[in-house]
Amino acid sequence: MSAEVVLSVDHVVKTFRVHQQRANSLKQLIAARGRNVFDEFLAVDDVTFDVHEGEVFGVIGQNGSGKSTLLKCMAGILRPNKGSVRVHRRMGVLLELGAGFHPDLTGRENVFLNAAILGMGRKEISQRFDAIVDFSGLHKFIDQPVKTYSSGMYVRLAFAVAINVDPQLLIVDEILAVGDVSFQRRCMEKFVEFRNDGRTIVLVTHDMGSVKNLCDRALWLERGRAVDQGDPGGLVDAYTERMLGGSQRSEDGPSRRGSGELQVTRIEMMVGDDQAPVSRLRTGDALRLRLHYRSDTSVPQPVFGVEIATLGGVAITAPCSRDVGMVPSSLSGEGFVDVSFPCVDLLPGTYDLHTSVTDFNRAHVYDHLQGAMRFDVMTGRPYETGGIVSFRPEWTVS
Ligand SMILES: Nc1ncnc2c1ncn2[C@@H]1O[C@H](COP(=O)(O)OP(=O)(O)OP(=O)(O)O)[C@@H](O)[C@H]1O
Ligand SMILES: [Mg+2]
Structure with missing residues (x-):
């Protein structure tokens, strides 16, 4: 592919320290000598890929396979233990619920914090603040701590920040699972609009339909490792087959x-x-x-x-x-x-x-x-959500 690389993930490794359950024998207790004992848990294990300008890039994998951890590494919220992430475009991020926002801070404070993480200066954030709040529709709640927000409100605010930093690269984690149908539709429309503008999107989702319909390429993670990457159609089929244990294969070929x-x-x-x-x-x-x-x-x-x-x-x-x-x-x-x-x-x-x-x-x-x-x-143009064909309707209201 000739398009420029906007994001490169190079041999990224991310481990977490998890406290060992507790010593189950005297011997272990002595060996530990009262120190804290950690296990290193490998959440992302040597993952490498590039995302090119104008691509919609999907990340798929089972629960716990490391998708969100990988995205947080890309967004700079987690630092990889090994390897590197290089981001060459202005980035907007919409991470899983709870990541990126600080629960005790107010909506307003979180907007500033979040936009700063995404590389916006304080002045610029102030200029865009109203647009962000307008988009979120959360005027009344903006000075309350976000821990009092419902999951839908939370996601609306995160979405408003992510798209108002005018990102060339949008990173989105499982956002379609939250929010109501109209919000999901707005997100989807925004993705299509973004893609048609030639912007780049990295998307984590469990919705295999959107991976097939929306993504140009995809990456499949399993226990932190990249199983495969490439054409989403083939990848999703292989993944689904693995998940179903090969039991639901119906294609007989021609x-x-x-x-x-x-x-x-x-x-x-x-x-x-x-x-x-x-x-x-x-x-x-x-x-x-x-x-x-x-x-x-x-x-x-x-x-x-x-x-x-x-x-x-x-x-x-x-x-x-x-x-x-x-x-x-x-x-x-x-x-x-x-x-x-x-x-x-x-x-x-x-x-x-x-x-x-x-x-x-x-x-x-x-x-x-x-x-x-x-x-x-x-998904292309025209964009419609029902039926199987478009008759290219034109609407007017009188
Ligand atoms: N802060 C943390 N400390 C310890 N372990 C963690 C931490 N964050 C994630 N993990 C572990 O890392 C592994 C990968 O988690 P991650 O959230 O990246 O998975 P995921 O692919 O996003 O899953 P899901 O589809 O459920 O969102 C999991 O086993 C999880 O328990
Ligand atoms: Mg996740």
Whole structure:
């Protein structure tokens, strides 16, 4: 990837000292000689990755796998025992409930403290203070200690600070789990807006749907170690499979039928003008499907078809080349057929692609690939939260 690195985490190790339960034998008691005895607990174990400009980077892993600890190291709230974290852009952080805010300080004091940690000068904070409080909607409570806040109020204030420092890099820990639905939606909209602005987001979440839909890359932690990183689709599938012990795997791969004189041998998906095949797209992308075919004999008037369907099997669209009169008099040997969709307004989710090649009357099937390809659609433009397609609505109020 050519985009600039905005955050680099380099061989970071973070241990915590935990008090040993208590000496369970006289021998241990003597060995300790009254000193405090600690165990070193490895919460983050030699983790390395880079986050690039404009990326949404997800961190996944089970409870206790070290996600929040890693994020606190990135935010400078914890200092790694080994390794380094370098942050090259102005950062906004929204950590798990309780981190970053001091319970005994008031909302106002915490805003100043928090914004200072994020690198804002006192003068600048004063200038933005009103905007922060306005955003949070907590005017009445701003001079009360935050320990009296509800979790929703707490998160609203933290969110208001995080986005009002005008961050180029936003670090968010599990915030979608707190707050009400409208707050979650506002967060989500903000993330999409941020991403469309080319800002960078690092996101911890247990919501695998958002990882697939929103993230460009992801990191999987297990007991403090990085198991894998890369394409979120594959990572989430592997993670989910591991969590479920491989019991819920339903994909059987493509199944083929037909007489076989002409077959689709390979399918590529390309987005925009790019030539490189992809496995995911965003709502609103221009999509090109390339069906490579092969036939050993000459096949007269073949008709190619594709179907995009939900995982439940509902066909969303199923065009064929005959619809537009593109029927060659015959095909033989190898080649490919392209079908372009100028604007795919599918909303985020996972979809199946089926392909078919038939005779002119669509009666005789040469080749039918059920489940030829499964692909993910990530959040793009337009942004909508219900249904499976966007009709690009325009709203007016009179
Ligand atoms: N201050 C601390 N002192 C001692 N141990 C800690 C401390 N903070 C975290 N730990 C331990 O480090 C491990 C990783 O915790 P962390 O909060 O980073 O996990 P997590 O992946 O964020 O989990 P979750 O999904 O539940 O939020 C856990 O075993 C936790 O008990
Ligand atoms: Mg956590």
